[in-house]
Amino acid sequence: MCGIIGINSSKPVSATIINSLKKLEYRGYDSAGIATLYDGSINEIKSEGRVDNLEKSSLVKNMEGTVGIGHVRWATHGLPNSINAHPHSSQNVSVVHNGIIENSTLLKKFLVGKGHKFKSQTDTEVIVHLITENLKTENIVDSIKKTLKSLHGSFALGIIFKDEPDLIVGARRGSPLAVGYGPNENYLGSDSYALKSMTNKITYLNDGEFCIIKKDHVEFFSEDGTKINKKVLELSSEEEKYDKGDFKHFMAKEIEEQPITLKNGIKEYIDTSNNDINIHNFPWKINEISSVTLIGCGTAYHSCLMAKYWFEELTSLDVNIDIASEFRYRKNRFKKDTLYVFVSQSGETADTYAALDLCIKNNMKTCAVVNVIESSIARDSEFVLPIHCGTEIGVASTKAFLGQILILYILALKLGSLKKDIEKKTFIEKINDLKELPKLIEKTLSLDNKIQAVSSTFNEAKGSMFLGRGFSFPIALEGALKLKELSYIHAEGYPAGEMKHGPLALIEEGMPVVVLAPRDDYYKKTISNMQEVIARGAKVLLITNKSKDEIVSENIWETIEVETTNEDLFPFLLTIPLQKLAYYSALKKGFDIDKPRNLAKSVTVE
Ligand code: M6R
Secondary structure, three states: OOEEEEEEOOOOOHHHHHHHHHHHHHHOOOEEEEEEEEOOEEEEEEEEOOHHHHHHOHHHHOOOOOEEEEEEEOOOOOOOOOOOOOOEEOOOEEEEEEEEEOOHHHHHHHHHHOOOOOOOOOOOHHHHHHHHHHOOOOOHHHHHHHHHHHOOEEEEEEEEEOOOOOOEEEEEEOOOOEEEEEOOEEEEEOOHHHHOOOOOEEEEOOOOOEEEEOOOOEEEEOOOOOEEOOOOEEOOOOOOOOOOOOOOOHHHHHHHOHHHHHHHHHHHHEEOOOOEEOOOOOOOOHHHOOEEEEEEOHHHHHHHHHHHHHHHHHOOOEEEEEEHHHHOOOOOOOOOOEEEEEEEOOOOOHHHHHHHHHHHHOOOEEEEEEOOOOOHHHHHOOEEEEOOOOOOOOOOOOHHHHHHHHHHHHHHHHHHHHOOOOOHHHHHHHHHHHHHHHHHHHHHHOOHHHHHHHHHHHHHOOEEEEEEOHHHHHHHHHHHHHHHHHHOOEEEEEEHHHHHHOHHHHOOOOOEEEEEOOOOOOHHHHHHHHHHHHHOOOEEEEEEEOOOOOOOOOOOOEEEEEOOOOHHHHHHHHHHHHHHHHHHHHHHHOOOOOOOOOOOOOOOOO
């Protein structure tokens, strides 16, 4: 993952670099570092852990220099410590890197043979020494060109040179990189978001391109070193302000914001006066589409799985779903009549982007369901359906998940109605139910006490299971993922009907098992599966909906009842208690809820 920043200015840059690094921490928070050019040499300061640690260092406070680069790291090669933190420097060159150099072992061997001494365990350090080596015979542009040619893998790079007091080089292959323009200063950043407090004038580098950033102008080059002209985009200059308000964590705030997420989505896509769906400028005719493939990673993949159930219910389209890291390497049979939908909060997830890129190269129809509309996935997809949930800071995706499934549900309804697969009356009923959803979510959010109480049992257990059938199965997977990533408790999401094919062997006395069983078509079957786990000693937390019908089962440990709605919409309501369960369980354990260990908000390496 990792975030990079570079500033070439006439004023000291270290404080501004630190501020931008704080914005980039969503990309990695193992360690951070900064390097500036001062008094004819490269000064480098690095520290383990968060940017706060780096900021506290008295060395940074006194750091001089008007040209500098900075980095936040998510470790790929080598432990997350200050030696492996970036920048990595030789006497002449300093580099920050996001990505992975796949041939670093071979390159290192070659460079050691040439007398270069390595200090870290990282793949990045080979780039420093390669440039240093190439500079012995080449000028800056040629040494960069030659170095990039030798590298296999992915990278976004920021590079400064001891002997070039007015120059930063940026280069990109695979990992995103943006250039920003300011008054008598210019910038380099992993994304426009990191540069937003400085500028809204941005140029995005394409794969293979590199650039030379001087104080007063920027030059761009294609892979072969030819100078190219690039467009300057003017993005919205509004800088979103976010704080936790009265909440202890961003995640808690983001969970509570979900009624607003849904209201925003409904306002954007539902024509309430005509009971219709607005999807403006949809670039294809409906008879050009006979199947849909939905692709994402992690929580976004769960959104795809959720959507599969809705698309199959509401449309006659064939529906496939795929995990992006699998899709990108499989022998896919691309079909002209398939709509490929890429689901991503950040819009920067490397595997999802690679899957999109593959579809673009095969001239497929591509549609992005994303939150960050300035992201790579949004920019490069043919059509974009924004989620409109506002910035999500917590690493665990919450409001973006609800936003994604809302948009996918609306898309399924729209395509179903265009294909005449849904009767007008049913379509209108479903739209009316959707309009009520934010209120139902608000009510579900108040079910706090019980969830807080049961979370201790999950914390004491060796592991837990989340079971559901049909529409509830993707939510079971999502609930298990949330608990794993926040509380570091082993949790498995499973289709309830699959338990007796193996996982039932895991159930032992006192094991907490969440069973999702709203009163839908699957209810009776799920209740039978629940009885099977209770009979083997499981402590079942049943999440169902309010109903006058009694639950015909004994020995249920705890029951949580959400509101009642049409069965398509239960998944939205069931998600809330599961998000809260993970939150309270991590809170009791005292873990870092917004930045769980080993993770990052945006996964920009494959
Ligand atoms: O930004 P994206 O939606 O593409 O991210 C995909 C996953 O990395 C993400 O959903 C991840 O699984 C979350 N941390 C889960 O809470």
